[in-house]
Amino acid sequence: MQMHTEKIGLFTVARGESGSGGDRTVRPRRFPHALPPPLPPGYAKTMALEFTDLCCSRAGLPVLTGLSHRVEDGGITLLRGPNGAGKSTLLRVLAGLLPPESGTATLDGIHLGSSRDAWTEAVAFAGHLDAVKPQLTVAENLRFWAALLGAAGIDAALDAFDLGALADRAAHACSAGQKRRLGLARLALVPRRLWLLDEPAVSLDAAATTALTRLVGAHRAAGGMALIATHTDLDLAGAATLTLSPAPPGITTGPARPDPFLADIAR
Amino acid sequence: MHPMSIWRYANPVEFLRVSGAALPWFWAGTALCLATGLAWGFFGTPDDYRQGSTVKILFLHVPAALMAINAWLMMLAASLIWIIRRHHVSALAARAAAPVGAVMTVIALFTGAVWGQPMWGTWWVWDPRLTSFFILFVFYLGYIALWNAIDEPDRAADLTAVLCLVGSVFALLSRYAVFFWSQGLHQGPSLSLDRQENVDNAFYWPLLICIAGFILLFLSLVLLRTRTEIRARRLRALQNLQARA
Amino acid sequence: MSPLRAVLGRELRLALRSGGGAGLGLAFFLTVILLVPFGTGPDPDRLATIAVGTLWIGALLACLLSLDRLFQTDFEDGTLDILALSPLPMEMTVALKCLAHWLTTGLPLVIAAPVLAITLNLPGAAAPWLIASLAVGTPALSFLGAIGGALTVGIRRGGLLLSILVLPLYIPTLIFGAATVRAAIDGTDPTPPLLLLTGLTLAILALAPFAAAAALRINLR
Numbered sequence: 001m002q003m004h005t006e007k008i009g010l011f012t013v014a015r016g017e018s019g020s021g022g023d024r025t026v027r028p029r030r031f032p033h034a035l036p037p038p039l040p041p042g043y044a045k046t047m048a049l050e051f052t053d054l055c056c057s058r059a060g061l062p063v064l065t066g067l068s069h070r071v072e073d074g075g076i077t078l079l080r081g082p083n084g085a086g087k088s089t090l091l092r093v094l095a096g097l098l099p100p101e102s103g104t105a106t107l108d109g110i111h112l113g114s115s116r117d118a119w120t121e122a123v124a125f126a127g128h129l130d131a132v133k134p135q136l137t138v139a140e141n142l143r144f145w146a147a148l149l150g151a152a153g154i155d156a157a158l159d160a161f162d163l164g165a166l167a168d169r170a171a172h173a174c175s176a177g178q179k180r181r182l183g184l185a186r187l188a189l190v191p192r193r194l195w196l197l198d199e200p201a202v203s204l205d206a207a208a209t210t211a212l213t214r215l216v217g218a219h220r221a222a223g224g225m226a227l228i229a230t231h232t233d234l235d236l237a238g239a240a241t242l243t244l245s246p247a248p249p250g251i252t253t254g255p256a257r258p259d260p261f262l263a264d265i266a267r
Numbered sequence: 268m269h270p271m272s273i274w275r276y277a278n279p280v281e282f283l284r285v286s287g288a289a290l291p292w293f294w295a296g297t298a299l300c301l302a303t304g305l306a307w308g309f310f311g312t313p314d315d316y317r318q319g320s321t322v323k324i325l326f327l328h329v330p331a332a333l334m335a336i337n338a339w340l341m342m343l344a345a346s347l348i349w350i351i352r353r354h355h356v357s358a359l360a361a362r363a364a365a366p367v368g369a370v371m372t373v374i375a376l377f378t379g380a381v382w383g384q385p386m387w388g389t390w391w392v393w394d395p396r397l398t399s400f401f402i403l404f405v406f407y408l409g410y411i412a413l414w415n416a417i418d419e420p421d422r423a424a425d426l427t428a429v430l431c432l433v434g435s436v437f438a439l440l441s442r443y444a445v446f447f448w449s450q451g452l453h454q455g456p457s458l459s460l461d462r463q464e465n466v467d468n469a470f471y472w473p474l475l476i477c478i479a480g481f482i483l484l485f486l487s488l489v490l491l492r493t494r495t496e497i498r499a500r501r502l503r504a505l506q507n508l509q510a511r512a
Numbered sequence: 513m514s515p516l517r518a519v520l521g522r523e524l525r526l527a528l529r530s531g532g533g534a535g536l537g538l539a540f541f542l543t544v545i546l547l548v549p550f551g552t553g554p555d556p557d558r559l560a561t562i563a564v565g566t567l568w569i570g571a572l573l574a575c576l577l578s579l580d581r582l583f584q585t586d587f588e589d590g591t592l593d594i595l596a597l598s599p600l601p602m603e604m605t606v607a608l609k610c611l612a613h614w615l616t617t618g619l620p621l622v623i624a625a626p627v628l629a630i631t632l633n634l635p636g637a638a639a640p641w642l643i644a645s646l647a648v649g650t651p652a653l654s655f656l657g658a659i660g661g662a663l664t665v666g667i668r669r670g671g672l673l674l675s676i677l678v679l680p681l682y683i684p685t686l687i688f689g690a691a692t693v694r695a696a697i698d699g700t701d702p703t704p705p706l707l708l709l710t711g712l713t714l715a716i717l718a719l720a721p722f723a724a725a726a727a728l729r730i731n732l733r
Binding site: 402405406408409412413416417422425426429430432433434437440441444445447448 | 659663664666667670673676677679680681683684687688691705708712723726727730731733
């Protein structure tokens with residue numbers, strides 16, 4: 001079968017000269033920032049997180065080079081990989097903080113980059129920093145996030161990590177593990193479709209780690225999804241694993257764009 | 268992309284090739300224009316009946332002042348191109364132009380002081396135009412300092428582009444605010460296209476040639492510095508690769 | 513509690529708690545005004561001629577002093593990430609932070625300035641215009657400062673750089689603010705510069721949050 005393509009305006013037209021004769025596919029040229037086509041009415045959205053060919057660089061170094069994965073409704077994926085493999089970068093990309101250089105991500109049919117509000121309302125992000133203000137008490141910290149995110153109250157969040165006894169303690173008097181619990185308790189304030197957790201179990205004791213897995217389990221039971229970067233083993237039955245490896249050396253790596261400053265050296 | 272499109276030169280490698288070929292011609296043009304214009308201006312024009320030969324500093328002062336402003340405008344255009352089209356050469360050209368523009372501002376201020384001393388009897392007055400150039404110089408300093416403070420090149424390009432946009436608005440605002448603040452001693456525009464204005468006929472052509480020389484000097488320096496910036500980025504990219512290999 | 517009140521309340525609470533530094537700007541202002549007569553000599557007439565400039569520049573520097581805390585601590589402890597992902601637009605968060613900065617830094621200066629003006633022998637007739645010009649002008653100082661704070665948030669020891677970036681932006685505000693008071697001293701009509709100052713401040717209030725939010729988003733990448 002012979003194929004040739006023609007460029008007509010914005011469209012690349014591929015013509016095939018085979019079988020049924022005259023069959024042609026018209027495919028719009030892909031712009032990295034182009035808006036996705038609107039969904040037809042009555043179209044059932046895929047309830048999943050899916051990302052395809054994600055590429056991203058930090059400080060001029062390619063970190064993600066064409067990463068693809070799918071998390072089903074109620075699915076958990078553990079991100080594994082050595083330091084510098086791009087776990088945190090992936091989480092920041094999926095949170096919407098870091099625009100990817102290329103590739104797409106959709107969450108329940110919403111395209112990353114198309115609607116900031118729809119995306120941020122579906123995502124909860126807990127980075128490796130706790131976002132805890134030392135001058136405020138534990139309850140004050142939580143109450144602020146509750147008001148900002150529109151949660152009804154903080155009791156459930158306090159209970160989730162057994163923070164009730166610490167509620168009136170100033171956060172600067174809390175230990176690292178207690179601050180971590182306070183940071184994670186934010187997840188229990190409002191329901192979100194997708195949790196993005198960066199090393200949540202760091203500095204947690206055994207009881208708190210159990211509380212974390214219980215919270216993630218409840219989130220999953222309610223149909224939520226989670227992407228968890230972790231070095232420690234979390235007791236999450238049925239969780240998928242996505243292992244990231246550092247970008248291989250070389251000038252062009254997979255579908256990543258070559259460095260424009262080395263375009264003459266890159267193949 | 269159309270092969271003759273101007274954006275072809277936004278490719279760093281293509282830019283290096285083309286600018287390398289063009290640069291000697293720019294230098295030659297600079298040397299020719301500056302030599303002719305300055306020699307004609309300094310030795311081929313009569314002394315002013317009132318200002319004597321002091322007036323001839325105008326052949327340095329006016330072109331430098333013009334380029335001080337135009338360099339910022341070029342940085343503004345380059346920053347906008349970087350924000351909208353994300354061409355690395357554009358961001359690096361803006362970075363390359365800043366020190367050149369800052370030096371032009373210093374030349375304009377310095378020659379202005381040297382000219383003003385015998386004319387006004389003082390090295391410096393807080394005249395609106397002098398003050399505006401002083402302010403412009405401070406904006407250049409901030410812009411250069413921000414570029415140098417940020418390690419990550421693309422982030423530095425983004426943030427300095429934001430600063431350049433904000434700075435442009437406030438440099439213009441400051442200029443009008445400064446005129447509100449003080450009415451000055453400074454003469455009006457020295458050059459206009461109908462050439463009936465302030466400048467004597469005998470000064471007109473050598474001044475134009477000097478201005479052309481300064482424009483070419485600016486372009487040559489910016490091309491040269493942009494090439495250096497591109498090479499520094501290439502070096503950095505190669506070092507990154509080597510560090511990972 | 514609405515998200516707007518939550519952010520504003522938190523900012524005020526953090527500023528007023530220990531280590532928040534709400535009173536530092538005012539203390540700095542007092543100290544600068546105390547030092548000026550040592551530099552110029554105690555002659556009341558001479559002090560009167562420089563009173564306006566001293567008060568305005570003192571206010572400017574006092575505002576500048578606390579700007580590096582505006583976003584820096586939130587950036588370092590990860591709060592800014594969560595704020596960027598909250599339902600509140602970044603521009604609104606920036607505007608609220610600037611408002612809190614003005615309430616804790618700018619407003620005390622407006623109140624203290626007429627008292628300090630007496631020590632500098634500023635003519636009494638000009639005092640209401642000093643208050644008016646500072647009340648109208650200092651919000652612009654907080655909002656412009658946010659641009660500098662957002663640009664330098666990722667830079668360690670960015671305080672000095674912040675001053676170099678922000679102080680030139682203060683020039684138009686300073687010119688119109690000081691011109692208002694000087695016009696009142698000279699007996700000319702102080703309303704034109706005051707109206708220009710008001711217009712300038714309103715434009716800055718409307719536009720600066722967009723520039724600052726853009727810079728913050730770049731820094732959060």
